[in-house]
Amino acid sequence: MSGFKTLDDFEFDGKTVLVRADLNVPTKDGVVTDTTRIDRLAPTLTELSQAGAKVVVLSHFGRPKGGPDPKYSLGQVVDSVSKAVGQKVAFAPDCVGPEAKEALAKIHAGAIIVMENLRFHPEEEKNDAGFAAQLAELGDIYVNDAFSAAHRAHASTEALARLLPHAAGRLMEAELKALTLALENPERPVAAVVGGAKISTKLDLLGNLVRRVNMLALGGGMANTFLYARGTSVGASLCEKDMAEKAREIMAIADEAGCEILLPRDAIVAKEFKAGAASEVVAVDQVPADSMILDVGPATVEYVTLKLQGCRTVVWNGPLGAFETKPFDAGTNAVAGSVAALTKAGRVLSVAGGGDTVAALAAAGVEDSFTYVSAAGGAFLEWLEGKDLPGVAALKS
Numbered sequence: 001m002s003g004f005k006t007l008d009d010f011e012f013d014g015k016t017v018l019v020r021a022d023l024n025v026p027t028k029d030g031v032v033t034d035t036t037r038i039d040r041l042a043p044t045l046t047e048l049s050q051a052g053a054k055v056v057v058l059s060h061f062g063r064p065k066g067g068p069d070p071k072y073s074l075g076q077v078v079d080s081v082s083k084a085v086g087q088k089v090a091f092a093p094d095c096v097g098p099e100a101k102e103a104l105a106k107i108h109a110g111a112i113i114v115m116e117n118l119r120f121h122p123e124e125e126k127n128d129a130g131f132a133a134q135l136a137e138l139g140d141i142y143v144n145d146a147f148s149a150a151h152r153a154h155a156s157t158e159a160l161a162r163l164l165p166h167a168a169g170r171l172m173e174a175e176l177k178a179l180t181l182a183l184e185n186p187e188r189p190v191a192a193v194v195g196g197a198k199i200s201t202k203l204d205l206l207g208n209l210v211r212r213v214n215m216l217a218l219g220g221g222m223a224n225t226f227l228y229a230r231g232t233s234v235g236a237s238l239c240e241k242d243m244a245e246k247a248r249e250i251m252a253i254a255d256e257a258g259c260e261i262l263l264p265r266d267a268i269v270a271k272e273f274k275a276g277a278a279s280e281v282v283a284v285d286q287v288p289a290d291s292m293i294l295d296v297g298p299a300t301v302e303y304v305t306l307k308l309q310g311c312r313t314v315v316w317n318g319p320l321g322a323f324e325t326k327p328f329d330a331g332t333n334a335v336a337g338s339v340a341a342l343t344k345a346g347r348v349l350s351v352a353g354g355g356d357t358v359a360a361l362a363a364a365g366v367e368d369s370f371t372y373v374s375a376a377g378g379a380f381l382e383w384l385e386g387k388d389l390p391g392v393a394a395l396k397s
Contacts, residue, residue: 003396004176005167007044010141013052014109018139019044019169020156020391022146023059023077023114032080036358036375037148042084044145044169045112049085055112056104056139057081058095058156060119060149068120078114089114096121096134104138124155132159145169147176148376150391151383161394168395176392178372179383182351183212187312193304193335195220195318196356199243203250205317208386210254210261215311217262217304219296219320219331226251226263227284235269235287262304266297268321268328275325295321296331305338308348314339316352316370317384319360333364340369353380 021041026033048055062072075091082089092103095115107113118124123131132155136142142164144150149157150172168176183190190213196202199222210216218226221238228239229247254261263284269291270279281297282288296304308314316339323329342348352361353374361367374380379389 004173005165005395006173007047007143007167007170009167010165011051012048012141015052015141016054016056016104016139017048017141017143018056018058018135018160018164019048020142020144020146020149020160021057021059022148023057023074023081024061024149025077025080027076030076032077035080035084038077038080038084040171040375041081041145041169044143044171045081045085047170048143049087049110049112052109053141054104054107054109057089057112057114058118058135059114059146060124060154060156061117062119064117064119066122068116072117072119074114074117081112081114085112087112092116094120096131096138100138118154118156125152127153127155127159129155129159131155132163135160136163139164142166143169144391144395145171146391147172147374148379150376150389151379151387153390157391158394161391162397166395172395174372175374175376178351178374181349182313182315182372183384187349189214189311190313190315191215191217191308191311193217193219193308193314193316193320193339195222195320195332197221197238198240199225199247199250200240202318202381203246204385204387205381206250207253209315209384210250210259211257212386213259213315215260215262215307216254217307217335219264219300220318222318223264223296223320224293226261230263232285233287233289234293235289235291237269237287237291237293262307264293264296264300265303266299267293268295268297268330269293273322273325276327279327294325295328296335298334301331301334301338304335308335308338308342312348314342314348314350315384316350316361317354317357317381319356323356323360323363329360329363332360336361336364336366340366343369343371353377354384
């Protein structure tokens with residue numbers, strides 16, 4: 001992989017390896033409720049363990065306010081990590097200092113230990129060099145397997161990488177390969193499917209995409225703002241009318257760059273937003289004044305699907321409608337199903353991630369049918385915006 005070392009570039013037998021992971025997983029009553037991030041981390045931990053390394057797992061968890069707090073202890077995820085790697089995983093009550101070193105001294109080669117929450121030390125988020133040096137004292141090699149935290153310039157994601165020989169873990173490696181194939185060196189034509197509620201949160205993303213893709217299909221509330229900017233009445237729909245000029249600017253940039261913007265042709269509308277609400281299909285320029293656009297309509301699905309059939313790469317971020325509430329999940333499900341079918345047929349490379357995207361694709365039953373689905377939120381979005389991610393840049397150094 002150009003510019004990065006991977007696990008293939010090191011001998012780990014007898015070494016202590018610091019693995020920056022993302023164990024910031026959802027819990028309820030001290031039990032992990034979604035193990036996706038842990039399951040994706042497991043291959044790296046297992047490979048290092050089997051290579052004879054002492055494996056030291058570093059992570060943040062939640063947003064503790066400047067000190068230890070049992071509510072944010074990583075102790076509550078250790079059982080889930082143990083199950084994922086198929087061996088008993090140890091736990092250290094701190095991530096630096098005497099307690100960390102004592103706990104590390106007790107484990108043998110091939111063992112895995114999770115250190116306590118990095119954010120119990122305010123220096124972590126300050127990217128403090130002294131704190132990074134304390135972390136570096138614990139190991140011989142640094143492995144970053146937390147792409148989802150790579151957009152943060154923190155001590156464990158940025159400064160630490162500059163103090164030890166370093167590599168991308170298997171999850172980080174897979175993320176970077178997929179993202180490179182999707183936008184940096186894609187097979188064209190490239191289409192981006194972008195949904196979500198507001199364009200105000202995705203201005204940089206949209207501005208970058210229209211310069212890099214051949215086609216941009218818009219859905220969700222943000223599409224309403226573009227329709228309004230084009231002079232179409234959207235009734236009582238969610239619409240950022242104060243962003244109309246920004247929408248027009250993005251359309252102008254797209255036009256200049258040769259990027260075709262696909263806006264909804266019809267919509268599913270309802271007078272109230274609730275499960276099972278009475279709804280109807282209307283042309284997008286015929287939305288009743290007292291109705292809300294809550295999903296793209298069947299003509300839009302057919303139009304977008306047809307356009308995607310001519311593409312070789314598809315990048316997806318955000319749902320096309322209010323997918324959490326039936327029947328307003330139909331548009332997202334249908335288009336996602338089409339991309340999944342094209343992927344399975346070998347006709348497109350499909351990469352998705354960010355925000356509600358994973359949940360929307362899982363609800364559509366196609367999460368495993370895309371080429372790659374990133375569990376990263378903010379990092380994936382910042383990559384789509386064309387920003388350099390500090391955690392990734394540090395691995396290149």
